[in-house]
Amino acid sequence: MAKSALLKSSLAKKYWMAFTGLFLCLFLVGHLAGNLQLLASGEGARDQFNEYALFMTSNPAVRILSIVTFASILFHVIDGIIITINNRKARPKGYVSFKPSTNSKWSSRNMGVLGTIILAFIVIHLINFWGEMKFGEWETRDESNIEAVHVMENGVAVVEMEEQDQTSNLIYTTESGAEVKDLYTITIKTFQDPEWGLIWAIIYLIAMIAIGFHLYHGFGSGFQSLGINHPKYNTFVRRVGVGFAIIVPLLFAIIPFYIYFVLDKI
Amino acid sequence: MRQFELTHHQIFKSSNLQIKDMNLTLKIWRQKDAASKGGIQTYPLGGIEADMSFLEMLDVLNQELIDKGEEPVVFDHDCREGICGTCSLQINGEPHGPDRGITTCQLHMRAFKDGDTITIEPFRAKAFPVIKDLVVDRTSFERIQQAGGYISVNTSGNTQDANSIPIPKDQADAAFYAATCIGCGACVAACKNASAMLFTSAKVSQMALLPQGEVEADRRVLAMVEQMDKEGFGNCTNTGACEIECPKGISLENIARMNREYMRASVK
Ligand code: HEM
Ligand code: SF4
Ligand code: FES
Numbered sequence: 001m002a003k004s005a006l007l008k009s010s011l012a013k014k015y016w017m018a019f020t021g022l023f024l025c026l027f028l029v030g031h032l033a034g035n036l037q038l039l040a041s042g043e044g045a046r047d048q049f050n051e052y053a054l055f056m057t058s059n060p061a062v063r064i065l066s067i068v069t070f071a072s073i074l075f076h077v078i079d080g081i082i083i084t085i086n087n088r089k090a091r092p093k094g095y096v097s098f099k100p101s102t103n104s105k106w107s108s109r110n111m112g113v114l115g116t117i118i119l120a121f122i123v124i125h126l127i128n129f130w131g132e133m134k135f136g137e138w139e140t141r142d143e144s145n146i147e148a149v150h151v152m153e154n155g156v157a158v159v160e161m162e163e164q165d166q167t168s169n170l171i172y173t174t175e176s177g178a179e180v181k182d183l184y185t186i187t188i189k190t191f192q193d194p195e196w197g198l199i200w201a202i203i204y205l206i207a208m209i210a211i212g213f214h215l216y217h218g219f220g221s222g223f224q225s226l227g228i229n230h231p232k233y234n235t236f237v238r239r240v241g242v243g244f245a246i247i248v249p250l251l252f253a254i255i256p257f258y259i260y261f262v263l264d265k266i
Numbered sequence: 267m268r269q270f271e272l273t274h275h276q277i278f279k280s281s282n283l284q285i286k287d288m289n290l291t292l293k294i295w296r297q298k299d300a301a302s303k304g305g306i307q308t309y310p311l312g313g314i315e316a317d318m319s320f321l322e323m324l325d326v327l328n329q330e331l332i333d334k335g336e337e338p339v340v341f342d343h344d345c346r347e348g349i350c351g352t353c354s355l356q357i358n359g360e361p362h363g364p365d366r367g368i369t370t371c372q373l374h375m376r377a378f379k380d381g382d383t384i385t386i387e388p389f390r391a392k393a394f395p396v397i398k399d400l401v402v403d404r405t406s407f408e409r410i411q412q413a414g415g416y417i418s419v420n421t422s423g424n425t426q427d428a429n430s431i432p433i434p435k436d437q438a439d440a441a442f443y444a445a446t447c448i449g450c451g452a453c454v455a456a457c458k459n460a461s462a463m464l465f466t467s468a469k470v471s472q473m474a475l476l477p478q479g480e481v482e483a484d485r486r487v488l489a490m491v492e493q494m495d496k497e498g499f500g501n502c503t504n505t506g507a508c509e510i511e512c513p514k515g516i517s518l519e520n521i522a523r524m525n526r527e528y529m530r531a532s533v534k
Contacts, residue, residue, distance in 0.1 A: 011524075090498060100456075217504070
């Protein structure tokens with residue numbers, strides 16, 4: 001009984017939900033730390049970000065971590081769907097009059113809806129960047145594209161640029177000699193696109209609001225699910241949860257707007 | 267001085283209401299039996315005093331219906347003093363009505379105003395099927411209790427006095443508060459998931475917290491949760507509605523304790 005209890009019972013589903021959810025909170029912190037590098041400007045910013053991206057895609061420890069992250073999202077989503085469906089079945093005939101707003105918070109009752117918005121966002125986000133990184137067309141090009149320099153009689157230098165196919169992405173060598181994929185430029189171009197840049201930023205903002213509400217309930221809820229509830233620490237956990245739910249999504253959401261409005265155009 | 271003014275005001279108000287009887291519109295779920303479909307029926311009701319209890323108000327309605335030769339509305343009740351957990355009712359979208367920390371039998375008509383429309387429905391859950399009108403079958407709770415909500419002691423005449431075992435005061439208090447659950451089912455009725463975890467966790471906790479109950483703690487929590495799942499109750503998503511609506515203020519801490527107990531028992 002004990003074995004199946006830890007996999008199939010209602011409580012086991014809660015443990016998995018909480019465990020994967022709280023792990024994903026840790027992931028968010030790491031991901032945010034990486035992304036905040038995008039706020040940097042100047043010469044080194046591009047190299048720094050691209051070297052970081054190279055590290056994140058090649059380091060074996062990070063690879064294991066990213067597999068665990070993908071597995072967590074998958075588990076969390078499947079478990080969330082199973083729980084939500086079972087919970088609907090637990091009340092086949094609803095009330096004519098039901099006033100849940102008198103006894104519970106909106107976010108706590110809409111974790112499934114918020115999660116679905118987040119899932120849709122994750123798919124879009126992966127197509128935008130991870131898919132491009134992994135399956136996009138990449139080409140090693142000489143950065144300067146200079147084919148020849150003619151010095152004319154009056155002393156003016158004429159530079160002949162090589163015609164290049166600009167649809168494929170660039171692989172280049174950084175100052176420190178690492179051969180990197182130029183994810184930085186893809187990212188900045190996405191959010192600086194004159195037509196789509198602002199729309200992307202708004203889509204990202206909506207997703208971050210959904211994550212904020214998801215975590216406003218989810219952070220503390222995860223601790224409760226794992227049995228961590230003690231009058232001494234509850235206030236602390238709640239405050240950290242609310243702070244986390246506001247600060248982390250807010251910092252994420254600032255990045256696209258900063259790139260669109262503030263960062264030098266490339 | 268302030269205190270006095272307030273009290274005086276309240277007395278004035280309530281005596282005012284007493285003089286003026288209330289006229290209400292009741293929307294009540296009527297269902298002939300478990301197999302019938304059922305639906306909401308509307309009953310106008312006058313002559314209701316603010317100091318009547320909610321169940322007395324229904325008694326008045328039923329007397330009118332009987333006088334007219336109609337079927338009275340069937341509802342559950344027993345002690346009518348908030349200790350047995352028999353009365354139920356979803357009143358205007360909340361179990362036991364709008365007030366906190368009370369059962370339906372302790373709800374008074376002063377919680378409503380003249381001219382109000384009151385919707386009265388049975389508690390809704392797959393594990394609480396409707397028997398008739400507002401009465402639901404809550405024996406699923408009893409089966410959870412039977413699965414492990416007891417301690418095995420020898421009662422053959424040489425029973426040890428329970429008070430001879432020293433128990434830390436805070437632990438005894440927590441066990442006592444958990445034991446104040448009257449098994450009414452308001453937690454299930456309030457929960458958007460129709461989850462019975464507040465009830466089950468209270469029954470798990472009241473035993474697990476005491477040395478007499480500790481002996482069978484692992485077996486108990488596994489069996490009770492298994493039965494709870496079998497009955498078709500939903501899964502807790504920590505909305506906290508149960509704790510707010512519980513007439514006895516059973517705390518969510520009990521659910522966390524059950525989660526710990528269960529985790530410990532299932533990895534053993
Ligand atoms: C960045 C991604 C995400 C993070 C950090 C996250 C975090 C969390 C946390 C901490 C919880 C609370 C667990 C508990 O109450 O025990 C939770 C619950 C939940 N999550 Fe997520 N989540 C994420 C994405 C998603 C996605 C994509 C879905 C899609 C279906 C989803 C659906 C749910 C549902 C339905 C619940 C409530 C289930 C319950 O309380 O039992 N989440 N999430
Ligand atoms: S926990 Fe509260 S609401 Fe639930 S059955 Fe016990 S007394 Fe009723
Ligand atoms: S009738 Fe006993 S608690 Fe209401």
